Amino acid sequence: MVTRRDMRDAKRLRSRRIRAILAGGLVLGVGGAATLAAWNDSEYGAATFTSGSFDIVGSTTGTGTFTNHPVGSQAALSFTAPFSGMAPGNTVYALFSVKTSASSVKGNVQVTAGTTGGTGLAPSMTYGVKTIAGTTCDSGAYAGGTVVVADGTALTAGAASAQALLAAGGNQINYCFAVTLKSDAPNTAQGLTAIQTWILLGTST
Template sequence: MVAAAASPETDPDHRDTTPGKSPKIRAILAGGLVLGVGAAITLAAWNDSEFAQGTFTAGAFNLEGSTDGTAFGENPVSDPATLGFTAAPANLAPGDVVTAPFAVRLDGTTTNDATVTVSTEASTGALTGLTYSLTQSTDFGCAEPVTGTLVAAGQALGTTPGSVTFALTQGAGTADGDAVNLCFRITADDGLVQSQSGTTTWEFAAQSQ
């Protein structure tokens, strides 16, 4: 029996030797690789950023005091203003009343309104038989009309009741604020001790609002 000749389609050893066919296949594969690289490049991402900043500047705040209603300045605890009483408080007798005006304001550099709290900072010596009151007035001076009472008459000298406060407003632009005019009124009663001597210092503590 003669074996049938293998068909070109079924012969595993058959190789297509048609000129130019293999180079064409390689060219198509190469082209596919090139297209693949191109697709990867188009996946690159864009990046961008935004930034913001702020500038922060503190305001200014300064309280001044005056014993004459005209000249205002600093009066620290180490060098407090000396009140100018209408009569010499160095020779008091029972029934005497002496007064002294004082004013406070915010200076022209101040950028906030304020609440001022009044307290007794310190007292020395003997103050027996002495009481006081503290009032506000329309203008500077204890003879001016009273607009408010901060400390009622009869308060023992050297003490201050709680929550004694008043408001101060800053000036417009670089102008000084309006002054608050005050009056201390000291009264000697029958309990005054002969030859005693004492000193009291009040604090006006301003807090910005």
């Protein structure tokens, strides 16, 4: 006959066995995790980056040596006659060519108006600019060029758009400037002078 005491003893024995099994499992689990290992290997990539530079150079002839013309050392544009004795309605022409230097990155260049000086002739003058295929800037070449600044523009205004320049002098832009003394210039404009500076503003892209 099984007594209550026997049942209690059997229950305590089962409980001890379960605890022993659980404890053994925990010990085995910890031991297993501690002995696991993985081999590993890595590959690394690196690069050195260096910035480029942007530089445009210009020429008043479009041939030969192109050089820098910073502020204070502006290129003297060679206008056709009669730039030193203009009469109302006269138009004179001058070339200015630009490109990037041999070590330059690519970019854009835009004709902008710089300073206007002299003794007061500038308000009686207008100008236009076209790009031309060759380096001869005269009335014929100008007539066949592509408009950059529309004829009749005041000296104080610049171009609305820019032209693309390839890197390392990959292309040359020949600008033909046409400056006109208005046909209705007043008598008071006689004997006056105008000193105009244009800026060919280059920007890297």
